[in-house]
Amino acid sequence: MGGQRTILTIAGSDSGGGAGIQADLRTFAALGHYGTSAITALTAQNTTGVQGVHGVPPEFLEQQIHSVLDDIDVHAIKTGMLFDSENTRAVVRALKRHYSEHAMPPLVCDPVCVSTSGASLLAPEALKIMVKELFPLTTLITPNKFEAELLLSRTIGSVEDMVSAAHDLLRDGPRAVLLKGGHITATLADVDRVVRARPEICIMGEGMYGDNMRILAINAPQPENLVVDVLCEASGPITIFARPRIDSSSTHGTGCTLSASLACALANSATMSEAVLSATAYTHVGIVTASQIGAGHGPLNHLHSATQLCIPRRTPGNPYPFTQLLINRSAATWKEYVAHEFVRRLGQGTLAPASFVHFIKQDYHYLKYYARVHGLLAAKSSSFPLIESATQTILNILHEINTHRALCAEFGVSQDELERTEEAIETTAYGCYLMDVGVQGDTTKLLMALLACLLGYGEVGLWLKSEAARADGAVVLEGNPYRRWIEDYSGPQYQGAVRVGLDLIEARAAADPSSPARFNEWCAVWDQCARLEKAFWDMGLKVAG
């Protein structure tokens, strides 16, 4: 697909937004490119028709082109409605001045002179100037049936006529001609007949499957009527692009959209047939997926090729947008977890020792699950750094277990008693849930589950520390039987691990932007873990009650 390019459109303005520079700029944006524009004429227009036209003076049109090209490096240019002779001449003059010394980027000329309804949009003198002065500069012209008929003074009714017309239009100087067949109904039999007569002609497009794709061809409906476009390149090749004909009233701006998307592809150095294949597909899907806007011929859906990101981009001022969103989405559950009564009492030193002892005994069992699930994470990892990170966490948990044993000893719980303690249902639920997420999903989903615990205890540690630091705070350290626990979770080692965890999921979310469906799955896992954490504190409090 290539990177962002800058493209200039020289065309009319359509207030209704469906055609003209508005369609062009939306196409550029939808395909990820930057658009600039020089307006030839303003129209007061909507989906039912054109209510007014205001021509832009030729010298001001020229000035717009100069302003763009004097400053901005442009990778392709397209022209649409040029309005009149004077403005057509102004465009030629401006382009020739800028590209007198170095090569012009690809120039796509949509020779807008007859509208879809057959109405004339350009004076005959202007057409002559376009043919004589602009066509020789162009990489590609994109006439429709009526325009080609006007240019060649003959009627075009069949695919054979289209092939010879596209070829004959090369005489006016463009390096390629794409003759659009939207107004000619063709069948697969018509295309076959043409290709049998001239086997050098290629066929491409929807429903035209490559080798070894019989399973697709047999399962896709064979359309009765086709739209056929014919590409003829001065360098020789002729290609027919075919796709199913569709009934739609959302066709306003089809020609603008096609030439704009052609300019995008050519700006990214596509070959001519690659460009036509991608642009016709883009335009076709735009028609198929359009929803009705306005009472008449509505615009295409230009935005079908892009999708909104679920998670804002990371910036220096906002390094954790994903975690922030996770916490916001489960705000109530998260609060019940990290601001739990168990934690408050622990901070005040008023928590019943029986509650604390029950909690740390169960935490011992929980940590075994937590270590094992990191083993599963290592097993699911596909690179040495990921395997190492999961393994390092297991070592950290084993280290934590030693401190845990010492803490238990302080409260008179022996190693033997720890091992003998029956696992509570809350512990089983949480531990096995982690294991289940690990079995079901990918490593990112598993990380969501594992980090709800890491980050939540980090939050609890920081709250306890900040309260302890306040003169009127709710936390006392002096004489608090749980001081060691508080200092562990607010200390630099644990908080360092929290930061590593934060960076890990943010980097993961940024490198592999999720769809809404996947993001919702992640949120559900996060929320479930927060619920299970809350239940774990609840369990501790219940024992004292």
Added chain:
Amino acid sequence: MGGQRTILTIAGSDSGGGAGIQADLRTFAALGHYGTSAITALTAQNTTGVQGVHGVPPEFLEQQIHSVLDDIDVHAIKTGMLFDSENTRAVVRALKRHYSEHAMPPLVCDPVCVSTSGASLLAPEALKIMVKELFPLTTLITPNKFEAELLLSRTIGSVEDMVSAAHDLLRDGPRAVLLKGGHITATLADVDRVVRARPEICIMGEGMYGDNMRILAINAPQPENLVVDVLCEASGPITIFARPRIDSSSTHGTGCTLSASLACALANSATMSEAVLSATAYTHVGIVTASQIGAGHGPLNHLHSATQLCIPRRTPGNPYPFTQLLINRSAATWKEYVAHEFVRRLGQGTLAPASFVHFIKQDYHYLKYYARVHGLLAAKSSSFPLIESATQTILNILHEINTHRALCAEFGVSQDELERTEEAIETTAYGCYLMDVGVQGDTTKLLMALLACLLGYGEVGLWLKSEAARADGAVVLEGNPYRRWIEDYSGPQYQGAVRVGLDLIEARAAADPSSPARFNEWCAVWDQCARLEKAFWDMGLKVAG
């Protein structure tokens, strides 16, 4: 975020594309909305300055607004540069005519009269008309420091000044005022001071974390200098929006982008403070992620909120875009798999019986893995239909095993010999690879691995059938010892399963559009399976050699 809305911008045109209706329309598109426009004036402009201005006659400006509003249902309106008194009056006239009987949608007025560089952009008379006639119609006005100073005839230098200025500007009739602080440097201390004096004021924005987000606050850098915007609503609340001040020259069109994104949010029924929060974040990230375009003050990156889809949308004419892409991406490997010499010889009936026997004996072992991995797929599935589909496939494989046994018997291979056959390394590699993908990833990734086999054999079956049907085809059925195998894989039952598989992965890919990273993973799995399939045929041929 809400669905697609239609928005009208009434503003100037910027040929360079960074500001004016071009920035507005790109913002609308980037946020997924449909834009319409009425142009007040054309500018010939680039990132270094304005080279020319061409005013649009007021009656034609009015005509553009009428064309849009007569036909299209508009959910929000924004105004930008109104150019002069006549055009300002024309806008007021047009809006009043359209909304005389029913309520106007949210109207955001960016009172463009002083540029970032301090230059005057609107005649003093025009400003008076805007204040007197347009402001009373507006939902929100968005002046910068200079504009607010001009409107209030006093200087604004501090956050306190901003709060009182925003409040005082309500006197002119807008339902809310957003005073933009881009030209005032503030610190967190300044904001704290204001909020201590007036505790009813809310603070929001980047680096301003909600409750229970200490882990984010402590790990995010505390910016020294802030940009502060003040929102004052006629209904009472005052909110300060803060974010880190950044050094950037990509700020051309910042005001246009902000008011355009505000209109998008209001069109989707956001509250005023939600709208400001999302619009300031959108605009800020646009500046942070911009790449340099032009030699001067370049445009923002409007497209940061969206991403290109990896897989084209499904349409009636193109129901299998994902599978087509998968096959195209691994075209060479896929061809070596489905058009393998083993298959050709089998079709001709010239394949050595020893080759075929070796192949079906190993296939027996392979099918055991294939069934077991579907068990794993069932274990990883999260809904009854998915569990059922995986289980049904196991039953189909068990059925296939029976036919397989019969086929083996035809070639003199007993059930006992089948079981005793040593597993070949190619079989182990393929079977265990499927199992590994199942352990490592999610169900979609596993489906990629499972379907390469299902669809590839489907393709082989169709090729054999189509060749057999041709008079000059390479396949003979009559007297072919492998006829039964050919008829099985080209038959309706197997081909029906192929179609179900195709629909399953296409639906999955459409419901959960993948990031490029994830798509590449899928392609790698697909390609690896095609390689293992090729190795499986190779193994068969080798035996005869």
